[in-house]
Amino acid sequence: MRNVLEGGFDGRVLAVNPSREEVLGLRSVPCLQEDVDLALVSVPAPAVGNAVADAARAGCRAAIVLASGFGETGSAGAAAERELAATAREAGMRLVGPNCMGVVSRRGASWLNGSYFWQLPGAAGGVSMVSQSGAFGGMFFAEARRSGLGVARFLSVGNSADVTETDAIEWLAADPLTAVIGLFAEAFRDGRRFIDVVSACPKPVVVLKAGKEAAGARAAASHTGSLAGRHGAVRAAFRRAGVVEALTADEFFDLLTVLAAGRPAAALHGGLAVLTISGGPGVLASDAAERLGLVLPPPSEVTVRRLRELAPAFAATGNPIDLTPQCPPAAFGPAIAAVFEDPAFAGVIVINCGLDIPEFGAGVAAARQATGKPVTAFLLEVPQIEAALRETGIPLLPSPERAVAAYRALADVNRLKPR
Amino acid sequence: MRTLSEWASKAALGDIPRPVERLTRSSAEALAFARRLGRPVVAKAGDVAHKSEFGAVRLGLDIDGLAAAWPELAALGDGTVLVAEEVKADLELMVGGLRDPQFGPVVSVGLGGVAAEVLKDVVFVLAPPEPGELDRALGELRGAALLDGRRGRPALDRAALVRIVDAVSRLLLDDESVVEVDCNPVLVTAGKPVVADALVVKK
Numbered sequence: 001m002r003n004v005l006e007g008g009f010d011g012r013v014l015a016v017n018p019s020r021e022e023v024l025g026l027r028s029v030p031c032l033q034e035d036v037d038l039a040l041v042s043v044p045a046p047a048v049g050n051a052v053a054d055a056a057r058a059g060c061r062a063a064i065v066l067a068s069g070f071g072e073t074g075s076a077g078a079a080a081e082r083e084l085a086a087t088a089r090e091a092g093m094r095l096v097g098p099n100c101m102g103v104v105s106r107r108g109a110s111w112l113n114g115s116y117f118w119q120l121p122g123a124a125g126g127v128s129m130v131s132q133s134g135a136f137g138g139m140f141f142a143e144a145r146r147s148g149l150g151v152a153r154f155l156s157v158g159n160s161a162d163v164t165e166t167d168a169i170e171w172l173a174a175d176p177l178t179a180v181i182g183l184f185a186e187a188f189r190d191g192r193r194f195i196d197v198v199s200a201c202p203k204p205v206v207v208l209k210a211g212k213e214a215a216g217a218r219a220a221a222s223h224t225g226s227l228a229g230r231h232g233a234v235r236a237a238f239r240r241a242g243v244v245e246a247l248t249a250d251e252f253f254d255l256l257t258v259l260a261a262g263r264p265a266a267a268l269h270g271g272l273a274v275l276t277i278s279g280g281p282g283v284l285a286s287d288a289a290e291r292l293g294l295v296l297p298p299p300s301e302v303t304v305r306r307l308r309e310l311a312p313a314f315a316a317t318g319n320p321i322d323l324t325p326q327c328p329p330a331a332f333g334p335a336i337a338a339v340f341e342d343p344a345f346a347g348v349i350v351i352n353c354g355l356d357i358p359e360f361g362a363g364v365a366a367a368r369q370a371t372g373k374p375v376t377a378f379l380l381e382v383p384q385i386e387a388a389l390r391e392t393g394i395p396l397l398p399s400p401e402r403a404v405a406a407y408r409a410l411a412d413v414n415r416l417k418p419r
Numbered sequence: 420m421r422t423l424s425e426w427a428s429k430a431a432l433g434d435i436p437r438p439v440e441r442l443t444r445s446s447a448e449a450l451a452f453a454r455r456l457g458r459p460v461v462a463k464a465g466d467v468a469h470k471s472e473f474g475a476v477r478l479g480l481d482i483d484g485l486a487a488a489w490p491e492l493a494a495l496g497d498g499t500v501l502v503a504e505e506v507k508a509d510l511e512l513m514v515g516g517l518r519d520p521q522f523g524p525v526v527s528v529g530l531g532g533v534a535a536e537v538l539k540d541v542v543f544v545l546a547p548p549e550p551g552e553l554d555r556a557l558g559e560l561r562g563a564a565l566l567d568g569r570r571g572r573p574a575l576d577r578a579a580l581v582r583i584v585d586a587v588s589r590l591l592l593d594d595e596s597v598v599e600v601d602c603n604p605v606l607v608t609a610g611k612p613v614v615a616d617a618l619v620v621k622k
Contacts, residue, residue: 191522195545223513223535223603232527233519236543239556 001026004040007104007113007120011037016051035059040102040114045069045080048098052084056091063088064114065097071159072099085161094167100158101134104141104151106177115156117141125150126179127260130168132157133210136184136249143253148390150260152177166194173201180259181205182252191237198241204259204413206244208252209234242416244409251405254397258406261395263413264374270346271297272407274320275339277327277360278353281378282320285349285400292408296320297344306338325355333363340367347410349403350377350394352385361388368392374410378403420598421621424466426501428619431594432586432602436579436613440503446489449502453485456504460485464492465499470616479505506613508532508606509572510565514580514614516546516587516600524591526584528553530562532604538562546588553584573610580605580612596622 001024004013014036015028022028032039032054039055041048041063048067055063070081081098088095096103102115106124113120117137121144129151131137137156144151153175155168165183172178181203188194198205209231238245244259246252272294276282286296296319299307307317310331316322323335340348350364365388368375378400379386389396397403423431426442439456442465443449453460462485464475475495477488485502492500513531518524522545529541542556554577557563568574587600599620606615 188521191519195522223515223531223601232541232543233517233522233525233545236525236545236556237522240545240549240552 001042003113003115003118006118008110009112010107010110011112016054032058032060035061037061038103038114039063041065041067041097043067045077045098049080049083049087052095053087056087056093059091060093062094062096064100064102065095065158065161066100066102066116067097068099070098071161081159081161088162095162096155097158098161101131101137101156103156104154106152115154119145121145121149121151123148123150125152125260126177127151127182127256128153128155128172128175128178128180129182129184129256130155130157130165130172131184132160132165132186133184134158136208139249140182140184140253147253147257147396149253149257152179160189164189166190166197169194169201169205170197173197173203179203179262180256182256183207184210184252186210188234188237195237195241198243202417204244204263204417205241206246206252206255206259207238208246208249209238244413244416250398250402254402254406255409257397258376258395258409259413261393264347264410271295271319271344273299273339273342273345273348274351275323275336275348276320276351277323277325277355278351278380279316279320279322279324281351281353281380281400282322285351285378285404286320288401288404289349289408292404294404294408294411299339299342300344303338303342303344307335310335310338320351329357329359332357332359333366336360336363337367337370340371340373345373347374347407349400349407350375350389351379351400351403352377352382353380354382356382356384358384358388361385364389364394365392368394374407376403376407376410423619423621424497425463425470425616425618426465426499428600428617429614431597431619432583432590432600432614432617435583435586435602436611438503438506438606438613438615440501443489443500443502444498446486446493449485449489449500450482452502453480453482459505461503461505462488462492463501463503464496465501466497467495503615506606506608506615508604508608508615510575510607511535512580512605512607512612513541513601513603514583514587514605515541515602516591516597518591518598524588526587526591528557528560528580528584530560530565532606535603544584546591548584548588553581568610575607576610576612583612583614590619594621598622 015023015026016032017028018030039060041051071078104115105112129140134156172181274285304317311323312326315324375394397406441452459479462477467475470476511532515527524546525543526546527541527543530538540561542559544556566575601618602614604615605612
């Protein structure tokens with residue numbers, strides 16, 4: 001209740017509590033009798049049945065049951081859970097949970113925080129998240145606050161008595177505020193429908209699937225069975241659906257970050273430039289690019305000549321292109337423009353460790369806007385450049401390798417999700 | 420769970436590329452078959468699962484060898500012996516299938532044979548595969564380059580591989596009682612794959 005009120009929800013909030021007349025300054029009613037849009041059910045498990053029945057009878061459109069003590073506890077709990085779903089279904093009401101962390105949703109300039117998370121995302125944006133794990137939802141919000149990732153919606157589906165992750169993705173696919181969908185899943189309740197829904201979704205769907213390797217491999221009678229683990233079929237399903245798969249939590253957040261910044265207009269077939277003033281980190285980036293199958297061609301002769309005019313004699317004009325910290329500040333703009341404009345490059349990785357020169361940031365921002373080429377960046381302790389790149393919508397990643405991996409995801413997304 | 424014999428498994432898979440082979444019910448039948456073949460043969464005891472672990476497979480037999488091995492193999496199994504041409508493979512693959520509790524029937528292709536479980540290089544596609552899906556999946560194998568031929572060897576005949584994949588897929592889709600399928604090894608000689616051994620597991 002406090003989260004709803006303090007989250008700044010600008011609609012009407014009704015308190016329902018049979019044992020108190022007032023909750024956090026709101027007059028409360030003993031039983032819900034109005035057909036509200038959403039009922040948040042946060043009561044002990046034994047009281048959930050009546051609360052859901054009241055909401056259904058009153059004509060609520062949806063109920064979110066945050067309470068635990070259902071299917072996750074055993075067969076009696078599972079039976080109670082099925083009953084909740086049946087009550088909702090009969091009344092035409094959708095039910096989220098039970099055993100979930102709730103919903104967070106942008107509403108104009110304000111937030112509906114119908115969740116147990118008391119800290120909201122720092123920024124509004126196009127990322128929506130569906131999670132089968134409540135705790136991973138906490139990781140998502142912490143990461144969004146840390147990195148400035150802009151959020152549209154969050155739904156914790158809990159035990160999915162009624163609404164499944166697939167239902168949530170289907171809704172988000174048509175949601176105007178959502179540009180990218182993230183899913184944390186441990187299992188898929190309606191596997192083939194999940195594939196159909198994600199295939200039909202025009203937006204990138206990034207999935208982090210936990211529990212890939214069976215702890216005790218299935219007792220398989222065949223080689224095929226013993227080699228499948230639990231992930232063989234999942235990979236097959238993801239390939240067909242066009243899922244952008246993340247293998248780690250870090251990768252999951254990186255993919256959301258880079259895809260939220262927008263997708264390239266066309267498939268990225270051309271080469272990649274690593275543009276840096278920092279030697280070692282630039283080489284790490286080019287190593288990572290090679291491992292990921294990205295091509296780093298040398299710049300064209302025209303570009304090399306231009307760089308020779310602008311940058312110090314010891315600057316590297318291969319690929320990585322290392323302008324070096326000794327490059328005159330006024331030369332950064334034209335040198336960066338020359339690299340961006342080179343037709344040998346479809347995109348650029350920008351790396352800058354510790355040389356916070358405004359001309360560098362302005363040069364990258366201008367070149368990016370002029371050419372529209374996709375860029376990811378790794379920046380270290382350069383607040384002015386960070387601000388300039390963020391302003392232009394360039395995704396910032398926490399290491400050179402992760403900047404390259406995120407670029408690779410951009411290159412892949414048009415293949416996975418053709419427009 | 421019950422496993423079908425190699426012969427019954429191959430029959431269940433229908434029209435798949437396989438070695439020249441015959442299920443023989445007598446030593447005389449086996450020897451006549453081997454003589455007509457005029458090449459070394461492999462002999463396997465009929466209806467024994469995990470044949471190699473039980474010494475139920477004999478390789479590189481000439482006519483005399485086959486005559487000596489036949490009664491021993493017949494006694495190990497159900498009294499029949501499968502006699503097949505010996506195939507010298509450039510590459511061993513495996514094609515399999517299983518029913519996933521979340522996503523339904525899937526077919527796998529991987530580097531196979533005795534090294535399959537060490538290499539663990541296998542990809543899965545949903546059954547039935549969509550056009551282009553199998554090729555994309557094969558590209559994800561760590562050893563994908565082996566399929567393209569090397570050192571003067573021809574590339575894998577993809578159309579023949581597709582016939583095996585389709586047979587596994589069809590079996591899973593048509594027969595609800597089939598839980599797992601193994602075609603292992605699928606031996607590739609001069610680009611042509613043949614299913615040298617197969618196993619169908621039913622509920």
